[in-house]
Amino acid sequence: MATSPETKKRLVTAALLAPASLWLFVFLVLPFIAIVVFAFGERAPEGGYQPSFTLEQFANLGARAAAFKNTLLLAPVGAFLCLVVAYPVAYYLAVKASPRYRLVLVSLVVVPFWTSLLVRVYAWMYILGARGIPHLLEMIGIENVRLLNTPGAVLLGIVYGYLPLMIMPIYVSLEKLDRRLLEASADLGAKPLSTFFGITLPLSLPGVMTGVALVTILLLGEYLIPQLLGGGKVFFIGNALVDLFLQSRNWPFGSAIAVTLVVVVVFILLIAMRIAWRFAGTRQVDLV
Amino acid sequence: MTSASTNDIEFRSVTKNYGAVTAVTDINLTVPKGAFLALLGPSGCGKTTCLRMIGGFEQPSEGTVLIDGREMNGIPAYRRPVNMVFQHYALFPHFDVEQNVAYGLKQMRPKLPSAEISRRVAEALEMVRLGGFAKRRIHEMSGGQQQRVALARAIVNRPSVLLLDEPLAALDKKLRSAMQIELQTLQRELGITFVLVTHDQEEALSMADVVCVMSAGRIRQLGSPQEVYDRPADLFVADFVGKTNRIDATLEAGGITLRLRNGSAIPAANRAVASGDAIVAIRPEAIRLTRAATADLASFQGTVTHRIFLGSSAEYAVSVPGLGDFLVTADRRGLADSELVEPGEAVFLGFDPKAAHIFPASSAA
Numbered sequence: 021m022a023t024s025p026e027t028k029k030r031l032v033t034a035a036l037l038a039p040a041s042l043w044l045f046v047f048l049v050l051p052f053i054a055i056v057v058f059a060f061g062e063r064a065p066e067g068g069y070q071p072s073f074t075l076e077q078f079a080n081l082g083a084r085a086a087a088f089k090n091t092l093l094l095a096p097v098g099a100f101l102c103l104v105v106a107y108p109v110a111y112y113l114a115v116k117a118s119p120r121y122r123l124v125l126v127s128l129v130v131v132p133f134w135t136s137l138l139v140r141v142y143a144w145m146y147i148l149g150a151r152g153i154p155h156l157l158e159m160i161g162i163e164n165v166r167l168l169n170t171p172g173a174v175l176l177g178i179v180y181g182y183l184p185l186m187i188m189p190i191y192v193s194l195e196k197l198d199r200r201l202l203e204a205s206a207d208l209g210a211k212p213l214s215t216f217f218g219i220t221l222p223l224s225l226p227g228v229m230t231g232v233a234l235v236t237i238l239l240l241g242e243y244l245i246p247q248l249l250g251g252g253k254v255f256f257i258g259n260a261l262v263d264l265f266l267q268s269r270n271w272p273f274g275s276a277i278a279v280t281l282v283v284v285v286v287f288i289l290l291i292a293m294r295i296a297w298r299f300a301g302t303r304q305v306d307l308v
Numbered sequence: 309m310t311s312a313s314t315n316d317i318e319f320r321s322v323t324k325n326y327g328a329v330t331a332v333t334d335i336n337l338t339v340p341k342g343a344f345l346a347l348l349g350p351s352g353c354g355k356t357t358c359l360r361m362i363g364g365f366e367q368p369s370e371g372t373v374l375i376d377g378r379e380m381n382g383i384p385a386y387r388r389p390v391n392m393v394f395q396h397y398a399l400f401p402h403f404d405v406e407q408n409v410a411y412g413l414k415q416m417r418p419k420l421p422s423a424e425i426s427r428r429v430a431e432a433l434e435m436v437r438l439g440g441f442a443k444r445r446i447h448e449m450s451g452g453q454q455q456r457v458a459l460a461r462a463i464v465n466r467p468s469v470l471l472l473d474e475p476l477a478a479l480d481k482k483l484r485s486a487m488q489i490e491l492q493t494l495q496r497e498l499g500i501t502f503v504l505v506t507h508d509q510e511e512a513l514s515m516a517d518v519v520c521v522m523s524a525g526r527i528r529q530l531g532s533p534q535e536v537y538d539r540p541a542d543l544f545v546a547d548f549v550g551k552t553n554r555i556d557a558t559l560e561a562g563g564i565t566l567r568l569r570n571g572s573a574i575p576a577a578n579r580a581v582a583s584g585d586a587i588v589a590i591r592p593e594a595i596r597l598t599r600a601a602t603a604d605l606a607s608f609q610g611t612v613t614h615r616i617f618l619g620s621s622a623e624y625a626v627s628v629p630g631l632g633d634f635l636v637t638a639d640r641r642g643l644a645d646s647e648l649v650e651p652g653e654a655v656f657l658g659f660d661p662k663a664a665h666i667f668p669a670s671s672a673a
Binding site: 201214222 | 363364365384385386387390391392394395396398399400401402411412415416461462465
């Protein structure tokens with residue numbers, strides 16, 4: 021039987037998409053369905069899951085309000101601090117750095133990824149811990165400074181760990197910014213600062229939004245940094261999940277928290293896309 | 309604006325180097341107020357560098373650029389009384405048409421009242437016949453319309469000089485000829501100096517009243533379009549501006565006679581060289597193509613090898629033994645169709661030696 025070109029085209033498309041679709045279905049869609057089902061269930065007496073249909077777990081979310089509060093406050097604040105540090109770096113790399121060294125400098129941004137985040141955050145534990153900076157401060161007479169296990173320490177770890185993820189999308193959007201637009205702005209009498217706020221910044225907003233969304237979303241699920249630099253005191257939803265699934269084995273409650281987190285992330289993403297569209301004046305904005 | 313200078317732009321011994329590469333060398337040029345100057349040359353000849361030095365995007369390595377009699381060295385683009393229409397327009401994609409045009413006005417200090425800004429934006433849009441398009445997004449506009457937005461944006465600040473960097477290069481042929489006329493009209497209405505950069509000789513000749521032909525970072529000829537076309541300063545200009553036939557020859561008898569390679573001799577006029585090997589340049593339309601022998605002082609017999617029909621005229625490639633191929637443009641006025649000469653036909657070529665230009669052979673590029 022002869023296959024029409026149309027059918028052939030469709031078969032090729034299906035073949036190309038099949039591996040990724042299968043992977044996502046088995047390891048994302050199915051687990052997510054399981055989580056949703058769990059969220060409406062009950063904890064078995066010996067821990068784990070027991071089928072049921074109840075909203076009890078969601079009603080109970082308040083018990084982990086601190087985790088939600090920390091996550092929903094520190095994730096955006098952390099992302100914002102990342103942005104403040106990352107923008108000048110990305111601007112320098114894309115606009116000011118000599119093209120000869122640009123590639124090397126951009127590579128340097130990624131170099132920290134060559135070492136495990138765990139190792140690097142451990143290093144910060146020592147730097148901020150009693151034998152680190154507080155010890156040095158004691159030597160010059162400033163006593164009782166506590167850095168580790170504070171929100172500040174968590175934020176520092178966040179900025180440190182996520183900076184490259186913020187720099188890259190901003191760098192890309194600044195890099196493809198048409199230099200002639202900056203010349204046109206200057207030509208029309210705009211001083212450098214006006215050009216920056218009138219042209220450069222608005223046109224790099226898609227990159228900014230991508231970076232902020234990327235970092236915020238990843239931070240909402242962050243576990244390692246609050247665990248190590250926040251001690252037991254500044255904990256995120258991620259830490260609460262580990263605790264519920266692995267320690268107290270309350271799977272339904274953990275699932276309810278996870279589902280809530282997913283809903284929050286989707287909501288934030290939609291808002292971010294709206295804002296990016298509005299500023300870029302086009303619907304062709306890639307987020308994440 | 310009052311100024312003692314009658315020149316809007318002046319280049320004094322301007323040289324521009326990029327590292328070891330010299331873009332332009334020792335440029336001296338004055339552009340009188342209200343002129344329409346075209347900087348014409350092949351890519352890499354330095355014409356865009358010159359324009360960018362006027363705009364303030366490049367600073368000369370040596371020499372001075374003056375605008376309105378004032379030295380501009382070190383003065384950044386945003387403090388210069390010139391505006392530019394960029395190649396590919398460089399319109400701000402996140403603004404609509406109105407915001408693009410208003411951008412320059414909003415930069416002015418002290419601030420202009422917003423009513424004044426709206427009025428001038430509307431006026432500028434009217435001038436480029438984009439009256440109803442104020443709220444359009446840039447990506448909703450065609451190439452020709454974007455071109456007009458770029459023009460409106462550049463003239464709304466009332467610059468003393470308008471710079472145009474290959475403004476018509478991205479338009480199709482029909483739109484291009486229409487815009488040529490519009491640009492000329494606009495220049496007359498505004499009465500300000502236009503400096504146009506182009507590699508298209510037709511564009512330069514049709515719009516400008518002064519043409520500056522450049523090559524390899526130097527000015528080869530400065531003159532009216534007619535001067536540049538009729539009396540090219542050298543072989544490069546003759547070749548670049550319009551089409552040219554080149555004939556190898558030797559000057560004899562103290563430079564009075566030209567001995568061509570097929571042995572024939574013609575009188576030498578318009579000499580740029582006194583003796584020795586020379587190249588004769590003659591325009592295709594200065595050559596007569598006939599079936600019968602002509603009474604011209606310079607006359608050869610040849611065979612038509614190709615014919616390119618152009619509508620109002622026809623171009624013939626004619627092979628002449630001993631002299632090579634000639635390009636001849638024959639006007640069709642008064643000729644019936646049957647009189648088009650067919651490839652393969654034997655013809656006579658003739659021209660008036662006074663219409664030819666003689667350059668030293670060493671100048672051949």
